[in-house]
Amino acid sequence: MEKATTPQALLEIIEKHEKARDPKAVRVSVCGGTGCKASGATPLIEAFRSEIATRKLDIEVISTGCHGFCERGPLVVLHPSGVFYQKVKPKDVGEILDKTLAKGEIIPRLQYRDENRQVYEKEKDVPFYKHQERIVFAMNGHIDPTRLDHYLSMGGYRALAKVLSTRTPEEVIDEVIRSGLRGRGGAGFPAGMKWKYTRVATGTPKYVICNADEGDPGAFMDRSILEGNPHLVLEGMIIGAFAIGSGEGYVYVRNEYPLAIENLQLAISQARELGILGENILGTGFSFDVKINRGGGAFVCGEATALVNSIEGKRGMPRTRPPRLAEKGLYGKPTNINNVETWANVPYIINRGVEWFTSIGTGDVSKNPWGGSKGTKIFSLVGKVNNTGLVEVPMGISLRKIVFDIGGGIKDSKKGRTFKAVQTGGPSGGCIPAQYLDHPVDFDELSKLGSMMGSGGMIVMDDHTCMVEVARYFVDFLKEESCGKCTPCREGLRRMSEILNRMVRGEGRHEDLELLEDLGSLMENASVCGLGESAANPVLSTIKYFKSEYEHHIESGLCDGRQCIDLIRYHISDACTGCTICAKKCPTGAITGENKQLHKLDQAKCVRCGVCYDACNFNAVSILSGAEIREKLGE
Amino acid sequence: MVEILLNGQKYEARAGETILEVAQRVGIDIPTLCHSPAVKPTGSCRVCLVEFSVRGGSKKLTSSCTYVVEPNMSVETHSERVLKHRRTVLELLQARVPDSPELKKMAKDNDVRLEPRFPVMKEDCILCGLCVRVCDEVVGAKAIELNDRGTKLTVGGPFMESPEDCIGCGACVYVCPVNCIKMEQTAETRKIVKWDRELPMRKCETCGYPFMPNFQVLRFKKWADMSGDFFKICPDCRK
Ligand SMILES: Cc1cc2nc3c(=O)[nH]c(=O)nc-3n(C[C@H](O)[C@H](O)[C@H](O)COP(=O)(O)O)c2cc1C
Ligand code: SF4
Ligand code: SF4
Ligand code: SF4
Ligand code: SF4
Ligand code: FES
Ligand code: FES
Numbered sequence: 044m045e046k047a048t049t050p051q052a053l054l055e056i057i058e059k060h061e062k063a064r065d066p067k068a069v070r071v072s073v074c075g076g077t078g079c080k081a082s083g084a085t086p087l088i089e090a091f092r093s094e095i096a097t098r099k100l101d102i103e104v105i106s107t108g109c110h111g112f113c114e115r116g117p118l119v120v121l122h123p124s125g126v127f128y129q130k131v132k133p134k135d136v137g138e139i140l141d142k143t144l145a146k147g148e149i150i151p152r153l154q155y156r157d158e159n160r161q162v163y164e165k166e167k168d169v170p171f172y173k174h175q176e177r178i179v180f181a182m183n184g185h186i187d188p189t190r191l192d193h194y195l196s197m198g199g200y201r202a203l204a205k206v207l208s209t210r211t212p213e214e215v216i217d218e219v220i221r222s223g224l225r226g227r228g229g230a231g232f233p234a235g236m237k238w239k240y241t242r243v244a245t246g247t248p249k250y251v252i253c254n255a256d257e258g259d260p261g262a263f264m265d266r267s268i269l270e271g272n273p274h275l276v277l278e279g280m281i282i283g284a285f286a287i288g289s290g291e292g293y294v295y296v297r298n299e300y301p302l303a304i305e306n307l308q309l310a311i312s313q314a315r316e317l318g319i320l321g322e323n324i325l326g327t328g329f330s331f332d333v334k335i336n337r338g339g340g341a342f343v344c345g346e347a348t349a350l351v352n353s354i355e356g357k358r359g360m361p362r363t364r365p366p367r368l369a370e371k372g373l374y375g376k377p378t379n380i381n382n383v384e385t386w387a388n389v390p391y392i393i394n395r396g397v398e399w400f401t402s403i404g405t406g407d408v409s410k411n412p413w414g415g416s417k418g419t420k421i422f423s424l425v426g427k428v429n430n431t432g433l434v435e436v437p438m439g440i441s442l443r444k445i446v447f448d449i450g451g452g453i454k455d456s457k458k459g460r461t462f463k464a465v466q467t468g469g470p471s472g473g474c475i476p477a478q479y480l481d482h483p484v485d486f487d488e489l490s491k492l493g494s495m496m497g498s499g500g501m502i503v504m505d506d507h508t509c510m511v512e513v514a515r516y517f518v519d520f521l522k523e524e525s526c527g528k529c530t531p532c533r534e535g536l537r538r539m540s541e542i543l544n545r546m547v548r549g550e551g552r553h554e555d556l557e558l559l560e561d562l563g564s565l566m567e568n569a570s571v572c573g574l575g576e577s578a579a580n581p582v583l584s585t586i587k588y589f590k591s592e593y594e595h596h597i598e599s600g601l602c603d604g605r606q607c608i609d610l611i612r613y614h615i616s617d618a619c620t621g622c623t624i625c626a627k628k629c630p631t632g633a634i635t636g637e638n639k640q641l642h643k644l645d646q647a648k649c650v651r652c653g654v655c656y657d658a659c660n661f662n663a664v665s666i667l668s669g670a671e672i673r674e675k676l677g678e
Numbered sequence: 679m680v681e682i683l684l685n686g687q688k689y690e691a692r693a694g695e696t697i698l699e700v701a702q703r704v705g706i707d708i709p710t711l712c713h714s715p716a717v718k719p720t721g722s723c724r725v726c727l728v729e730f731s732v733r734g735g736s737k738k739l740t741s742s743c744t745y746v747v748e749p750n751m752s753v754e755t756h757s758e759r760v761l762k763h764r765r766t767v768l769e770l771l772q773a774r775v776p777d778s779p780e781l782k783k784m785a786k787d788n789d790v791r792l793e794p795r796f797p798v799m800k801e802d803c804i805l806c807g808l809c810v811r812v813c814d815e816v817v818g819a820k821a822i823e824l825n826d827r828g829t830k831l832t833v834g835g836p837f838m839e840s841p842e843d844c845i846g847c848g849a850c851v852y853v854c855p856v857n858c859i860k861m862e863q864t865a866e867t868r869k870i871v872k873w874d875r876e877l878p879m880r881k882c883e884t885c886g887y888p889f890m891p892n893f894q895v896l897r898f899k900k901w902a903d904m905s906g907d908f909f910k911i912c913p914d915c916r917k
Contacts, residue, residue: 341827343827358823358824362720363719363720363721363740363745365746366746522828522829523827523829523830524827524828525828525829526827526831527805527824527826527828527829527830527831528720528805528807528824528831529721529722529724530723530725530767530770530771530804531763531766531767531770533805533828533831534770534771534773534774535770536828536829538770538773538796540829541796554795558795561766562766564763565766565767568738568739568759569724569727569739569763569767570724571722571724571741
């Protein structure tokens with residue numbers, strides 16, 4: 044790659060690559076993201092390349108970043124037609140070349156089918172993608188993240204060239220403030236405001252940091268962005284550093300993300316070669332470089348002040364604020380931290396403008412950057428939905444659209460499963476019940492419902508979920524992940540865990556609810572950092588929306604979700620046809636019975652694994668709880 | 679100078695002073711556990727909670743030992759909200775460390791219920807981290823640290839082994855707000871019981887008094903680049 048020495052020269056290089064890209068060229072995009080690699084993308088890419096070489100075809104094979112629909116991987120998209128194949132294996136390659144690429148014939152076996160067996164030919168028509176608005180993810184799926192020329196051919200680094208040739212730092216900050224861009228790492232703080240505070244703070248050097256810790260075990264959008272389009276994040280950071288007046292940047296990325304680290308490392312060296320990182324960038328006098336810092340992996344290390352301590356080589360324990368990091372951050376110097384997705388939005392805002400960005404989303408940010416939520420947000424949709432994966436949607440979209448249109452609705456709805464709640468924001472998010480499915484999703488609305496944007500995690504739960512157990516599960520996670528420094532969070536979580544563990548065993552007491560609420564209120568109000576402040580969300584939100592489930596556990600040992608092992612019994616009813624399938628599948632031999640005879644279930648041997656319940660085709664196995672146990676089993 | 683309202687009264691605060699420092703200076707009593715003027719505050723224990731607002735904005739709770747006063751600030755040190763949460767903090771600490779006279783007194787002074795609503799543990803340490811900070815910031819030995827995290831957090835030597843860098847100075851013993859670090863001293867040895875650190879003593883060549891652990895002498899010589907002779911006699915005989 045030639046080196047650009049002026050913004051104009053950079054523009055010329057970009058234009059050259061844009062022109063060289065033929066949008067009508069035949070390309071095979073194979074997802075080479077972490078998820079698809081795990082399901083066999085690497086040999087698949089090899090197979091495409093060698094087969095195309097053997098046949099001397101003029102087809103480019105692109106190993107792209109994550110497309111978000113990892114559960115269907117390895118994914119293949121054929122361009123320019125847009126034909127979408129899923130779960131593709133190396134042995135399918137010959138057929139794809141012979142039929143689809145040569146003759147336009149579709150291979151039904153590789154097509155995506157939804158839960159109603161409806162088939163979709165093109166990627167853009169697949170419901171999972173159709174209702175998304177992919178901006179940050181727009182290039183994932185089209186470019187090879189290890190190829191700077193690919194990024195440039197899509198107009199990459201145009202925003203940087205524009206900023207360095209036509210903007211002052213103050214103008215950039217003003218633009219980002221007016222765009223209403225709010226931090227995607229959780230708290231939703233207006234990015235431009237934070238940049239401004241850091242710019243005007245006294246002290247040098249100033250640092251910019253990209254937070255790629257992604258401590259929520261269920262979220263992986265930051266990994267997918269870094270892995271699939273590292274130059275986009277770098278471009279955002281370079282623009283931010285220019286605006287803030289920073290010469291040094293860090294990307295704090297968790298060690299478990301080797302591919303993200305590898306691709307980012309490569310991107311950094313490519314950017315240095317191009318002359319957009321290093322001393323005197325494009326002859327403007329602005330110097331900036333980026334280092335990668337590998338994180339140890341604790342959830343709390345993603346909290347901005349703990350992260351700064353961790354980069355300094357100290358324990359990953361949060362600091363009290365104030366002072367703001369913008370005033371006293373890394374090594375005591377003014378520091379600006381943004382999340383991966385926040386940085387990745389910046390080049391788009393510069394390229395397409397404030398008006399375009401503010402046309403997406405909710406509220407009015409023209410007078411107040413807190414006045415709404417603009418742009419898109421990527422969610423990690425998991426749980427009891429038919430389609431899981433990373434979904435990028437406009438702010439303000441309803442939960443219903445995400446869960447039912449994109450997610451394809453509740454898994455096993457044919458077997459009667461229904462929507463119960465969705466937890467948003469990661470381990471310390473709240474659970475939102477069905478009555479709010481039509482509520483718009485944005486920073487402020489989620490907080491109003493007792494949840495949060497948080498990590499962008501979104502876990503869908505069905506009617507076979509016990510909300511007390513959900514609260515217990517997350518509290519137990521958080522009590523291990525809290526840093527332990529402050530009393531409300533450490534001791535509060537310890538006691539919540541004790542209470543909830545008792546409760547799911549059927550040993551709840553009437554005073555427990557008040558106790559949980561007292562602890563929750565203390566944690567929200569008096570903890571040192573956001574972990575403790577939000578850790579009670581799973582508990583308080585489930586008490587708020589599903590109080591009766593708590594009361595049932597306490598009063599009659601009834602688990603509404605039929606999930607708490609100590610409170611349920613499996614039972615075979617008269618509907619049993621004697622098909623013997625449950626008896627065959629039961630791992631402990633608890634079920635006995637002759638062919639075509641009513642089967643019997645020995646409670647003493649049953650470990651309540653649920654295998655018989657899932658196996659029975661006649662709905663003869665039921666799960667009893669509370670009074671039903673006394674009535675039907677006489678226990 | 680910064681003017682602030684403390685419980686409705688106007689006070690002059692020096693720039694850079696914390697809310698706690700101003701309160702203590704003007705005689706308003708705020709309980710503290712993890713605070714010592716000798717080291718930097720970390721805001722761990724949360725008993726020094728106060729409620730504040732700036733320019734009539736929304737009221738928030740914060741730790742007064744860490745919060746540096748701001749112009750137009752109004753602080754309540756004993757509002758209903760403060761007292762409620764302070765009591766729950768003390769109740770939680772009491773349930774963890776039930777037998778500390780210091781904690782019991784603080785609980786009583788703050789009207790904390792006598793019987794905590796939680797099962798009582800048998801710990802003696804409230805994890806305030808003062809010992810760690812004093813050993814690091816004042817003594818310079820960095821012998822002890824906080825280990826693990828979350829509800830498994832403990833304090834002690836690295837990996838919870840007896841700390842090899844402990845010089846037996848006793849600063850941690852002195853600073854611990856619940857007196858759970860004990861020192862045992864004989865003519866031959868000094869032991870910091872909590873850290874299981876036992877050090878042979880050096881005797882004064884003049885009066886025979888065991889005035890300092892040998893290891894401490896070694897470290898002082900290293901740190902201060904002093905001659906060995908200086909530590910042969912005790913400070914009293916040196917006068
Ligand atoms: C317990 C905890 C964990 C966090 N983890 C992350 C994380 O993994 N990634 C992230 O970007 N922000 C995380 N945050 C939010 C950061 O503290 C910080 O607000 C954010 O990185 C700022 O960037 P933004 O303004 O662009 O969102 C976490 C916060 C808390 C309280
Ligand atoms: S709130 Fe929790 S994670 Fe945050 S400082 Fe306190 S103990 Fe640590
Ligand atoms: S729940 Fe599991 S152990 Fe119990 S009877 Fe059914 S299959 Fe057997
Ligand atoms: S006695 Fe040991 S642990 Fe305690 S402050 Fe002195 S050197 Fe540190
Ligand atoms: S031993 Fe004492 S000083 Fe050290 S953390 Fe525990 S309570 Fe605090
Ligand atoms: S890794 Fe291929 S779709 Fe996510
Ligand atoms: S004394 Fe302020 S938090 Fe402990």
